[in-house]
Amino acid sequence: MTSKFRTKKVEVSYGDKKAIRDISLDIEKNIITALIGPSGCGKSTFLRCLNRMNDVIENCSIKGSIHLDEQDIYGPDIDPVELRARVGMVFQKANPFPKSIFDNIAYGPRIHGLASNDSELKDIVHNSLEKAGLMDEVKDRLNDQATGLSGGQQQRICIARAIAVSPEVILMDEPCSALDPIATAKIEELMNELCESYTIIIVTHSMQQAARVSKKTAFFHLGDLIEYNDTDKIFTQPENQKTQDYITGRFG
Amino acid sequence: MTLHISSAYNEDLIYINSKIVEMGGLCEQIINNTNLSIRDNNVQLAEKAVLLDEKLDFLENEINESVIKAIALRQPVADDLRVLFSAIKISGAFERVGDLCKNIAKRTQLLSDEYQIDIRREIFELGDKVKKQLTRSINSYTNQDIKLATKVWKNDYKIDQMYTDLFENLLVYLKKKKRVASGSHLMIIAKNYERIGDHTTHIGEMTHFAITGENLVAIRPKVNLPV
Ligand SMILES: Nc1ncnc2c1ncn2[C@@H]1O[C@H](COP(=O)(O)OP(=O)(O)O)[C@@H](O)[C@H]1O
Ligand SMILES: [Mg+2]
Numbered sequence: 001m002t003s004k005f006r007t008k009k010v011e012v013s014y015g016d017k018k019a020i021r022d023i024s025l026d027i028e029k030n031i032i033t034a035l036i037g038p039s040g041c042g043k044s045t046f047l048r049c050l051n052r053m054n055d056v057i058e059n060c061s062i063k064g065s066i067h068l069d070e071q072d073i074y075g076p077d078i079d080p081v082e083l084r085a086r087v088g089m090v091f092q093k094a095n096p097f098p099k100s101i102f103d104n105i106a107y108g109p110r111i112h113g114l115a116s117n118d119s120e121l122k123d124i125v126h127n128s129l130e131k132a133g134l135m136d137e138v139k140d141r142l143n144d145q146a147t148g149l150s151g152g153q154q155q156r157i158c159i160a161r162a163i164a165v166s167p168e169v170i171l172m173d174e175p176c177s178a179l180d181p182i183a184t185a186k187i188e189e190l191m192n193e194l195c196e197s198y199t200i201i202i203v204t205h206s207m208q209q210a211a212r213v214s215k216k217t218a219f220f221h222l223g224d225l226i227e228y229n230d231t232d233k234i235f236t237q238p239e240n241q242k243t244q245d246y247i248t249g250r251f252g
Numbered sequence: 253m254t255l256h257i258s259s260a261y262n263e264d265l266i267y268i269n270s271k272i273v274e275m276g277g278l279c280e281q282i283i284n285n286t287n288l289s290i291r292d293n294n295v296q297l298a299e300k301a302v303l304l305d306e307k308l309d310f311l312e313n314e315i316n317e318s319v320i321k322a323i324a325l326r327q328p329v330a331d332d333l334r335v336l337f338s339a340i341k342i343s344g345a346f347e348r349v350g351d352l353c354k355n356i357a358k359r360t361q362l363l364s365d366e367y368q369i370d371i372r373r374e375i376f377e378l379g380d381k382v383k384k385q386l387t388r389s390i391n392s393y394t395n396q397d398i399k400l401a402t403k404v405w406k407n408d409y410k411i412d413q414m415y416t417d418l419f420e421n422l423l424v425y426l427k428k429k430k431r432v433a434s435g436s437h438l439m440i441i442a443k444n445y446e447r448i449g450d451h452t453t454h455i456g457e458m459t460h461f462a463i464t465g466e467n468l469v470a471i472r473p474k475v476n477l478p479v
Contacts, residue, residue, distance in 0.1 A: 208327050235329045237465030244330045249261070250254040 004029040004169060004199040005050060010064035012045050012054060019045045020223045023064070027216075032191055032200040034210035034231065037220035038246065043203040046220070047171050050201065051087035052080045068169070085112055088162030092174040094154035096146035096161075101138050104146045104157055105129060108165035124164055132160035133190050152183025159190065163198075170194065172202040176209065188213050207247050211235045219243045261326055268318050268339050275311045275346040276390035278304055279353075283386055283448070286353040287379035290360045290372055290441070301357035308350035315343040331462075338462035342393065345451040345458070349386065352444040352451075359437040371425055375438065378414050378445050382452065385411060389455040398463050404456030405468050411449035418442050 005027035012019045020042035027033050035043045048054045049062060052073065066073050073083055085108065096104050105125040108114075115121035125142075129135040134156045138149070146157050155175055162170050172191075176184040191200055191213050204210050210217050211231060218228040219240070227234065227243045238244045245251050256262050282304040289298035319336050322328060328336050356379075363372075385404060392401035419442060426435035457468050 207329060211329065236333060238330050245254050247329050248332045249256050249258060249326075251257070 001026075002029040003027060004068065005201075006067045007049070008065045008067075010046070010049060010062065010066060012042070012049060012060065012062050014057070015059045018223060020220070023225050025218060025225060025228060027199065027201060029199050030195055030197070031215040032195050032202060032213050034214035034217045035201065035203045035220060036205075036207065036210050036217060036247070037226075038251075039205075041220040042223045043220055044173055047089075047173055047201065047203055050169070050171060051084045051089060052078075053084070053089065055080055082112075085165040086167055087169040087171060088165065088167035089171045089173070090155070090158045090162055090175050092177050094151060094158050094178070096149075096154050096157045098145065098147055100143045101129075101146045101149070101157065102142040105160050105164045108161060112165055114165065128160040128164040131163050131194070132156045133186065133193075134160055150183070152179050152186060155179060155183070155187060156190065159187075159194075163194075167198060169199045169201065172200065174203050174205060177205060184209070207235070219246065221246065258326075261322070264318060264322050264326075265332070265335065268315055268322070268336070271311055271315050271318070272339060272342055272346075273394055275308060275315070275343055276393065278308055278311070279346050279349050280383070280387055280390065282308070282350055282353045283379065283383045286357045286360075287376055287383060289357055290379060291376040293360070293363075293372065295361055298357040298360050302354050305350040305354035308347050312343045312347040315339055331465075334462045334465055338458040341458045342455050345454045348451045349448050352448050356441050356444050359441050362437050363434050371422075371438065374418060374421060375441060375445075378411070378418055378442060381414055382411055382445050382448050385449060386452045386455075389452045389459070392456055393459045396459075396463055398460055401456040401460040401463075402468065405453050405460065408449055408453040411446060415442055415446040415449075 003026040005025070007023055007025045007027075010023040011021045023046060035046065037043055045054065048057075049066060050068075050073075054060045054062060062074070068083075068087065071078070097107065099107070102125055105128050106121055109121060109124045115124055126135065129138060134153065137153060138144075146154065149157065155178075159170070159175075176187050179187065188209065191202070194200060202210075202214065214231045216228065217231045217234045219226045219234065219238075219242070221242055227238060227240045229239065233239075234243060235247065238247065256265075282301050285297040285301040285304065288294060289301065319339050322336055326332070385407060388400055389404045391397065392404055419439070422435065422438055422442065426432070426438075429435070460466065460468050
């Protein structure tokens with residue numbers, strides 16, 4: 001296997017409160033990895049370490065090391081803004097900018113200077129919408145406000161927005177928790193297509209979603225990484241009792 | 253075992269388990285009646301076996317419905333998934349055991365008196381061996397005993413061996429007595445016992461799978477059956 005991310009003994013504290021500790025995890029390239037575990041176990045905290053979103057949180061400190069390919073992402077030569085283009089993020093609540101559909105997607109390419117003229121920018125936008133499976137639905141209203149779309153469509157706008165800056169990794173923090181089953185199925189289908197080109201890491205509260213979409217699953221509990229294995233194995237024959245109790249609904 | 257947060261789920265699982273245990277108990281009764289009906293040429297016991305088979309069919313149906321409901325409502329994973337999957341397989345095996353016993357019991361009533369003590373005795377011994385094996389498989393399930401489940405699975409060849417020997421003896425017997433109709437029934441009875449042995453093995457396999465998630469496969473001692 002080729003690792004995309006390699007984390008070693010990662011520990012994150014908010015003030016003097018440890019949120020996660022000793023997380024050593026190799027994340028495989030071009031597959032979907034699911035992070036599961038009860039609320040507050042540190043999934044989002046861990047996810048945010050991977051594109052340094054924790055940097056912007058006051059009194060959040062991190063120890064250990066994280067390598068993206070062979071590069072230390074907390075090294076001195078890393079620009080967090082560039083890192084976040086390489087490692088995009090999609091959140092639980094779809095958060096399109098209060099701008100047109102076109103401008104939402106064009107935003108990233110513009111600030112990162114990815115297009116040298118309008119026609120290139122248009123290509124990027126169209127391409128991203130295409131990849132996010134949205135083009136057919138929005139092609140006649142690219143200038144409409146993105147906030148007027150349905151929840152599922154807004155979430156796919158956010159995915160298209162992440163794709164537009166040609167990331168290597170897409171982090172998704174409970175991307176479907178506010179969506180109905182059909183919109184969820186569409187996002188899951190999209191994830192399956194996207195993982196051919198991108199490495200995807202998803203936090204989800206739905207065991208079935210983790211089982212359906214991911215190849216690897218990591219189970220977190222109270223800030224510890226309890227079990228990390230092939231998803232098939234986790235859901236049919238977990239090794240750790242805590243994993244089994246959690247995924248079968250035996251403790252809260 | 254930690255309980256599920258959902259008490260209804262816990263209750264469903266307990267219910268399904270109790271129905272499987274109930275089926276196991278009925279299977280022990282049915283094979284016992286069947287065996288004795290052969291040994292003693294006892295028609296009442298044979299009729300009882302036929303009635304017990306109906307109960308088994310009914311219970312299998314109940315288990316299937318409960319498992320389907322649990323799968324639809326709970327989307328089980330891990331040990332729950334294995335337990336529910338094996339519940340279907342095990343209750344299916346019990347149901348087959350019931351059918352085969354009923355079939356044997358019906359045939360015992362068709363055997364002519366020509367076939368007296370000695371040959372009945374020989375068939376009874378095969379039936380008794382199968383019964384013991386069945387009891388072990390039921391105990392392995394009830395006590396969640398991996399060791400016993402594995403033992404059941406490994407020992408099936410002994411039944412196959414016995415069946416093979418019995419088959420040879422029946423051929424000799426048939427040629428001598430020239431009772432083709434009764435002789436055919438005896439052949440089928442023997443074969444049915446051998447099949448019950450197979451289902452028994454499967455119960456051991458599924459019990460092992462439910463507990464460990466591992467399939468017992470391949471390297472089981474095997475006897476090549478004549479038919
Ligand atoms: N910005 C923050 N400031 C202080 N504590 C936080 C912050 N974010 C998360 N935490 C704490 O860190 C722990 C892990 O939280 P989080 O990573 O959000 O868990 P999860 O995503 O698994 O629900 C929790 O105890 C939470 O209260
Ligand atoms: Mg979270």
